[in-house]
Amino acid sequence: MKRRVLTLLSLTFALAISLNSCTIEVNDGLGGETIVTPGTTVLTGTINKDTVFKKGNYTLKGIVKVASGATLTIEAGATFTVDTSTNSSLVVLQGGKIDAVGTASDPIVFTTSTKTPGDWGGITLYGNAPIKAINGTTTALSEDGNAVYYGGDDPNSNSGVMKFVRVEYAGKKIGDGTSETNSMTFYSVGAGTTLENLVSYKGTDDGFEFFGGTVSAKNLVAYGNYDDSFDWQDAWSGQNNSNWYAFQTKIGNFGMEIESSSNIDNIAPKISNITLIREANTNPETANSAEISAIQFKKQGTGIFSNVYISGYKNIGSQKAYAVLIQDDATNTSQVANGKVKVEPLTYLNSDNAGVWGYAQTNGGKTFTNTATVTKVSLVPGAWATVDGVNLLAALQ
Numbered sequence: 001m002k003r004r005v006l007t008l009l010s011l012t013f014a015l016a017i018s019l020n021s022c023t024i025e026v027n028d029g030l031g032g033e034t035i036v037t038p039g040t041t042v043l044t045g046t047i048n049k050d051t052v053f054k055k056g057n058y059t060l061k062g063i064v065k066v067a068s069g070a071t072l073t074i075e076a077g078a079t080f081t082v083d084t085s086t087n088s089s090l091v092v093l094q095g096g097k098i099d100a101v102g103t104a105s106d107p108i109v110f111t112t113s114t115k116t117p118g119d120w121g122g123i124t125l126y127g128n129a130p131i132k133a134i135n136g137t138t139t140a141l142s143e144d145g146n147a148v149y150y151g152g153d154d155p156n157s158n159s160g161v162m163k164f165v166r167v168e169y170a171g172k173k174i175g176d177g178t179s180e181t182n183s184m185t186f187y188s189v190g191a192g193t194t195l196e197n198l199v200s201y202k203g204t205d206d207g208f209e210f211f212g213g214t215v216s217a218k219n220l221v222a223y224g225n226y227d228d229s230f231d232w233q234d235a236w237s238g239q240n241n242s243n244w245y246a247f248q249t250k251i252g253n254f255g256m257e258i259e260s261s262s263n264i265d266n267i268a269p270k271i272s273n274i275t276l277i278r279e280a281n282t283n284p285e286t287a288n289s290a291e292i293s294a295i296q297f298k299k300q301g302t303g304i305f306s307n308v309y310i311s312g313y314k315n316i317g318s319q320k321a322y323a324v325l326i327q328d329d330a331t332n333t334s335q336v337a338n339g340k341v342k343v344e345p346l347t348y349l350n351s352d353n354a355g356v357w358g359y360a361q362t363n364g365g366k367t368f369t370n371t372a373t374v375t376k377v378s379l380v381p382g383a384w385a386t387v388d389g390v391n392l393l394a395a396l397q
Contacts, residue, residue, distance in 0.1 A: 064090050076107070
């Protein structure tokens with residue numbers, strides 16, 4: 001077999017040296033984009049021009065960045081096995097786009113050969129939508145180890161499309177060795193971006209985290225993530241979210257951790273149809289931690305949630321689990337009392353402390369009544385939500 005290495009601007013495709021190695025085929029497609037076909041192709045470096053990855057198997061190595069003005073297109077059925085010998089992740093920078101559209105039967109998958117949570121840094125998108133960080137600042141420095149400033153002025157900015165994409169075993173430790181990346185992270189991503197039918201599977205940090213922005217997401221699955229299944233801050237304000245499902249197993253903190261970086265003046269995001277299930281004998285990352293409730297609001301966090309189904313949140317030792325936990329009096333006074341925190345109708349089953357929200361401070365007392373008509377989220381079955389023969393949606397049946 002012939003061995004060849006091609007470099008197109010800053011996008012490098014490296015050919016593995018082995019008896020079974022094949023020639024990389026790169027052809028100019030319509031519009032001058034680069035077309036990449038399967039083989040032993042390694043995706044690394046920075047993508048500076050429109051690039052298309054066809055259905056097939058590839059390797060992702062290092063911090064791969066999609067630069068401003070470039071679009072990374074990934075066809076249904078493409079699988080990227082991440083090289084874990086180095087710090088690896090996929091980062092779409094502000095002005096760049098991703099066009100990753102899989103199907104229920106032919107998803108786009110990012111995984112690792114070692115199948116170990118924390119193997120890599122996951123997928124991060126940057127946009128140009130507004131944020132409110134600490135002290136109301138409109139820009140902030142990212143927490144993903146890339147030292148990128150985020151925050152903009154276009155609420156409808158478009159970072160691309162992701163449909164039927166699964167990220168496995170992310171959550172690489174960064175910085176001081178104690179912080180981790182999320183499976184999927186969205187920094188100031190705008191409402192022009194489409195996020196649908198996404199799976200975060202067994203990451204060591206959050207399944208999905210939003211840092212400000214206005215993007216909405218539909219049909220999300222967070223399965224077996226060590227920290228929180230869903231998390232946001234910096235006044236994220238997506239208004240058209242629906243069908244969020246988390247299954248916490250073995251290790252897991254809050255089902256949802258919600259804050260607004262202490263900004264009272266924020267637009268409450270809206271989510272319809274939420275299912276949070278905690279499997280028996282699931283423990284928080286840190287022993288004796290109080291991070292075992294289904295939904296936590298703090299630092300002026302807000303949210304209008306409807307049709308919420310929660311099951312399996314049990315006390316652990318002296319720590320109590322609640323359907324909803326309000327962590328500070330300021331959030332209760334400014335947001336709960338003013339109708340910017342709503343979780344109703346709500347069904348809370350097989351769990352402790354039914355009928356009352358939890359309050360870590362003193363200024364609480366909101367009660368609720370279980371609503372029998374709330375049912376679990378309904379999601380389309382298929383390969384997109386199946387890992388190693390395990391149906392991630394089984395608990396919804």
